[in-house]
Amino acid sequence: MEEALMALAAALAVGVSALATAWAQSRIGAAGAGAVAEKPELTGTVIVLLAIPETMVILGFVVAAMILFAE
DSSP states (O other), X not given: OHHHHHHHHHHHHHXXXXXXXXXXXXXXXXXXXXXXXXXXXGHHHHHHHHHTTHHHHXXXXXXXXXXXXXX
């Protein structure tokens, strides 16, 4: 039973953070596309801003690994 709960917690850590990353990137991507259409020199900045939410899913993966392999 305890292993099932640990697996569920790890799945939630990765799943929820992946959903949050997807939501953030969709918002940033839409705004970034508009900004790049008006000012093409902002392309590098928009790419960096799109990469920042990826840290959420990486942190979720680290938390899941810590839950599963903590012993």
